[in-house]
Amino acid sequence: MSDAMIVGAAMNQALVAAENSRDAWKKEAKDWEKIAKDAIATMKEKDMIVSGMNAIITAFKEMHPxxxxxxxxxxxxxxxxxxxxARIKYEKAFDLRGxxxxxxxxxxHRKN
Structure with a gap:
């Protein structure tokens, strides 16, 4: 086997290793991207729940001043x-859950 063939084989092995490493990092990045998208969707759902609860609180205040x-x-x-x-009860529940x-x-993490 010539020196050029030996060098070529070594370079090919290094290239395959680099491609495998790249592919593993791409998969890792896609996994983290899905985790981030799921977390953002969950935060949006929680934000919608808070909006609904705020509407209930506003209605309560208007109807029961x-x-x-x-x-x-x-x-x-x-x-x-x-x-x-009501605020004191909120703070106690907020802190306990935290x-x-x-x-x-x-x-x-709350207004005081």
């Missing part, structure tokens, strides 16, 4: 505005 849930709790936002009892999901300080 004197509800005890809408009365003051004596707790304040950082700007001094009083929080409603901790269940492994978020160390869920309070940082």
């Amino acid at each position: 004197n509800s005890p849930l809408l009365s003051g709790s004596q707790q304040k936002y950082a700007d001094g505005t009083e929080k409603t009892i 901790r269940e999901l492994g978020i160390e300080n869920p309070e940082k």
